[in-house]
Amino acid sequence: MDADYDIFEIVAVIRDFWLVDAESYQRKYxxxxxxxxxxxxxxxxxxxxxxxxxxxxxAAFHGPFKFRKEAQVALEWMHKTxxxxxTRFSEVSSAAALNATPMEVKKL
Incomplete structure (x- = not known):
C-alpha cells in the first residue's frame, strides 16, 4: 500500500493479524x-x-464495527470532521496573517 491512498480506509479484520483492505487484498497488520x-x-x-x-x-484502527455500513458512516464523519x-485552521491562519506585521509574516 503506497502514498496515493486516502488517509482513511475501511478494512475487515478476518483473523489474528490478517485483514482485507479496500482493494480486497489480504494483508498482515x-x-x-x-x-x-x-x-x-x-x-x-x-x-x-x-x-x-x-x-x-x-495505523490507527477505529472499531470494530459489526457491519461495513456502520464503518462507512464513521468514515464519512471522520472525513467531515x-x-x-x-477549514477552521486555514481561516485562523489567514486571519493571523492579515493581522501580522511584515516582520511576523517574514518569520512564518
Whole structure:
C-alpha cells in the first residue's frame, strides 16, 4: 500500500493479524500495542506525514464495527470532521496573517 491512498480506509479484520483492505487484498497488520484486533470492520487512518500507508504501528484502527455500513458512516464523519478542522485552521491562519506585521509574516 503506497502514498496515493486516502488517509482513511475501511478494512475487515478476518483473523489474528490478517485483514482485507479496500482493494480486497489480504494483508498482515500489526498494532502499536502488539495485540490482535477483534474481527469486524475498522476505519484505519494514518498521520499526514506518513507517506507509505501500511497496516503497522503508524495505523490507527477505529472499531470494530459489526457491519461495513456502520464503518462507512464513521468514515464519512471522520472525513467531515477533518475537513471542518482544516477549514477552521486555514481561516485562523489567514486571519493571523492579515493581522501580522511584515516582520511576523517574514518569520512564518
Amino acid at each position: 500489526c498494532t502499536n500495542h502488539g495485540q490482535t484486533l477483534a474481527p469486524g470492520y475498522y476505519v484505519v487512518n494514518w498521520p499526514e506525514h506518513i507517506r507509505a500507508r501500511r497496516f503497522n504501528d503508524h 477533518r475537513e471542518l478542522l482544516l
